[in-house]
Amino acid sequence: MPASENRPKGKLHSCLTIDVEDWFHILDSHVVPGIKQWPSLESRIERNLKEMLAVLDSFSVKVTFFWLGWLAEQHKDLVCMCRDAGHEIASHGYAHVLAYEVGPDAFREDITLARDILENIIGDQVRGFRAPGFGITKKAHWAFEVIKESGYQYDSSVFPASRGHGGIADAPLTPYFIETQSGHLLEIPMSIVEIFGHRTNLFGGGYLRLANKLMIKWGIDKLQAAGRPLIVYLHPREIDPAQPHLPLSLLRQFKCYVNLSSTLPKLKWLCKNYTLFTMLDMVENYIRSFYLESKMIPVLRLRNNRTSSELSLESEESAFSADPKTFRSKVLLVEKAMADFLGPLNPTFSAETEHSGIEADAKV
Ligand SMILES: [Zn+2]
Numbered sequence: 001m002p003a004s005e006n007r008p009k010g011k012l013h014s015c016l017t018i019d020v021e022d023w024f025h026i027l028d029s030h031v032v033p034g035i036k037q038w039p040s041l042e043s044r045i046e047r048n049l050k051e052m053l054a055v056l057d058s059f060s061v062k063v064t065f066f067w068l069g070w071l072a073e074q075h076k077d078l079v080c081m082c083r084d085a086g087h088e089i090a091s092h093g094y095a096h097v098l099a100y101e102v103g104p105d106a107f108r109e110d111i112t113l114a115r116d117i118l119e120n121i122i123g124d125q126v127r128g129f130r131a132p133g134f135g136i137t138k139k140a141h142w143a144f145e146v147i148k149e150s151g152y153q154y155d156s157s158v159f160p161a162s163r164g165h166g167g168i169a170d171a172p173l174t175p176y177f178i179e180t181q182s183g184h185l186l187e188i189p190m191s192i193v194e195i196f197g198h199r200t201n202l203f204g205g206g207y208l209r210l211a212n213k214l215m216i217k218w219g220i221d222k223l224q225a226a227g228r229p230l231i232v233y234l235h236p237r238e239i240d241p242a243q244p245h246l247p248l249s250l251l252r253q254f255k256c257y258v259n260l261s262s263t264l265p266k267l268k269w270l271c272k273n274y275t276l277f278t279m280l281d282m283v284e285n286y287i288r289s290f291y292l293e294s295k296m297i298p299v300l301r302l303r304n305n306r307t308s309s310e311l312s313l314e315s316e317e318s319a320f321s322a323d324p325k326t327f328r329s330k331v332l333l334v335e336k337a338m339a340d341f342l343g344p345l346n347p348t349f350s351a352e353t354e355h356s357g358i359e360a361d362a363k364v
């Protein structure tokens with residue numbers, strides 16, 4: 001039976017993303033070599049990335065590669081190889097910095113540089129961004145403004161659960177637009193499921209390596225039942241059990257190196273049993289399906305809490321039912337953001353706005 005016949009029917013929006021970095025690009029530990037040492041270290045990216053590309057090619061799966069700018073500079077040929085194979089090229093910043101550590105100015109410089117480098121290499125626009133270490137926390141909420149201002153259209157940096165570093169534990173679980181000074185930034189948070197009331201991930205990094213296929217399948221079924229997208233995320237080093245090991249703490253060693261030999265079989269299993277897209281294709285399918293079903297994608301406003309400077313993601317949803325006038329303006333706002341995202345791909349999109357607005361069921 002062909003693999004496609006085994007794939008689940010239904011509306012699971014799913015994508016596979018790969019953060020392209022080397023074995024020494026591990027965050028948040030003083031034993032990790034700094035950027036000045038990187039050129040002198042053994043590089044294992046070519047071997048690992050080519051192996052991943054061969055697997056993806058064998059299943060005809062197109063994915064999104066979030067390239068680290070520093071690594072892209074050293075391996076322009078590999079970036080082009082990914083592009084030429086039909087994959088999406090997106091950005092993972094330049095020097096693998098944590099947004100909440102470096103602050104707005106250095107972060108802006110880092111992600112602008114990465115975008116310039118990648119666009120020069122591929123000769124095309126780079127639309128997506130993912131922050132190293134999911135380093136956008138409540139205290140680094142300024143990062144969304146900076147990402148949009150730096151020319152990115154979508155972001156996939158929010159990890160809406162507790163984790164060692166980064167993450168916003170109570171952030172929304174579905175995709176949403178964030179209102180910024182420079183327009184709407186589409187946020188695609190990592191996929192999260194609840195186990196006994198505890199938010200967790202089963203679909204990327206150490207979480208995917210630890211979970212067995214039954215658990216992962218259970219998690220994907222839960223996402224599908226909730227109408228939320230599946231976002232798988234991997235790193236090339238995760239298919240490389242022979243990589244050098246850094247002298248991390250025992251806990252970090254466990255998280256970084258557990259079950260490395262399981263990644264490749266799980267990647268093949270996912271490619272065989274699920275329909276996986278690039279993040280950009282998945283997002284466009286998602287937005288389009290919401291539009292066709294007259295459902296809304298929430299728009300969240302960043303609000304500074306004066307006492308703590310922490311992020312409050314305030315949903316506009318409550319405004320929908322309060323005042324019909326406000327409701328209409330918010331609906332149009334959402335549809336404009338959706339139309340802006342889809343751009344010229346769907347010319348009839350905004351023409352139908354007038355009909356779908358007021359009657360729309362403002363479900364998210
Ligand atoms: Zn990274």
